[in-house]
Amino acid sequence: MSLLHPYFIIAIIYMMIFSYQEVFHGKVDKKWLWALGVYLIIVAGFRNQVGPDYGSYRGIYVYSDTKDYLSIFMKAFGMQGSQPMEVEWLYVFINKILLNIFNAPFYILTFVIAVLAIYFKVEYTDDNTFYPFTFMLFMFIPGFFIGESGQIRQNLGSFIAYFGIRFIKERKLWAYLICIYLAAGVHTVCYIFLPMYWLVRIPLSKFVMLSMIIISVFLSPFEIYRVFGSLLTSISADNTLAVGFNGYMDESVERLNGAIGIPEVMMAILTFFLFSFDKKMKEKFPYYEYHRAYVVIGICFYFIFRDNPIFSSRLAGAFIGFAYIIIPNAMYVVSSNSRKMIYSFIIAITIFNFVVFSSFKNIIGGRFTWELYKNYILP
Structure with missing residues (x-):
């Protein structure tokens, strides 16, 4: 077992303190959430050779400079320019601007991307839960290491x-x-969110939700996603980074062929919260029905794509990241004693994730340990 660098432990302790405050003593001023955001931007944005995908993204940074602006803009409008575009146009455009105009080193790109990502993360979290620190804490491991880092x-x-x-x-x-x-x-992959503008308005009874999930579980071994052929592959494919991503997910191989692992347990937990607090959430939490639609689709996607580690992590993972917000949100609609139980459960999961992440090779492969983590501006 390896130990995370103190920079990450400081963030966890900070979130725990304000998480306890917001759950049991009232909402915390947003400035403290932004303070956390700034800290995480520095930790993720100025990392040096940290993250299994670091080298791959640095290669994309150099690659982006080989593309001309006309090809980038044509790709933005769905047309093919004189140069093929293997990476999404906006990401290439950001890379090229930083290289051509500012001649920026690679860590400026990771900083810019971290600023944008954490800005949207803070705004989304503050918009959709009364417990932003608790949600950020709950998602920190492995979310921050798979995502921002x-x-x-x-x-x-x-x-x-x-x-x-x-x-x-x-x-x-x-x-x-x-x-x-x-x-x-x-x-x-974000194109899969396009229909949600309409889908979230469709009423979902417990019977419909349960039927959808059970059908998805039974469909899991049949790999029905193959009927979509190259469409799903083009949405989720990123072969340059697949090895790096799977470096985080040691358990992905173990859970294939019907085995049960941590992801399946988390799907069961999500399903439990979905059905146990559905009525109270509908009554007391604003726009809960919208969140519920993401949860149901995420669970169904996970089981349908379960036998493909790329699809189950990219396509299903995009929805699952949203889905977890219902777990801390459940504390808003229950009694004081139930709130304490849910909060204790969230802290227990956080500690469990900390131990599991530290036990896998992920922490060393990603260079997140005391000995291996480096930062361009932090000591």
Whole structure:
């Protein structure tokens, strides 16, 4: 077992303190959430050779400079320019601007991406839960290491798409379409969020939800996603980074062929919260029905794509990241004693994730330990 660098432990302790405050003593001023955001931007943005995908993204940074602006803009409008574009147009454009105009070193790119991602993350979290520190704590391991410090493209694209839920609530279609367009310009997987503007409005009874989940579980061994052929592959494919991503997920191999691992347990936990608190959440939590739609689709996607580690992590993972917000939100609609039980459960899961993440090779492969983590501006 290896120990995370103190910079990460400081963030965990900070979130725990304010998490306890917001759950048992009332909402914490947003400035303290932004203080956490700034700290995480520095830790993730200025990391040096940290993250299994670091080298791959640095290669993309150099690659982006070989593309001309006309080809980038044509790709933005769905056309093919004189040069093929293997990486999404907006991400390439950000890379090229930093290289051509500012001649910026690679860590400036990771900093810019971290600023954007954490901005959208903070805004989305503050918009959609009364317990932002608790949600951030709950998702920190392994989310921060897979997202802000790992798959930075999908992470940024996903949080732009998550941010877009405010436009679903306000029924601003064009604003939502622009949001998804920009998110997909960073990572194509975000196109799967496009139908959510309409899907979240469809009523879901417990019977319908249970039927959808059971059907998805039974369909899992049949790999029905193969009927979509190259469409899903083009959305989720990123072969340059697949090895790096799987470096985080040691258990992905173990859970294939019907085995049960941590992801399946987490799906069971999500399902439990979905059904146990559905009635109270509908009564007391604003726009809960919208969140519920993401949860159901995420669980179904996970089981349908379960036998493909790339699809189950990229396509299903995009929804699951949103889905977990219902767990801390459940504390808002229950009694004081139940709130204490749910909070204790969240802390227990956080500690469990800390131990598991530290026990896998992930922490060493990603260079997140005391000995291996380096930062350009932090000592």
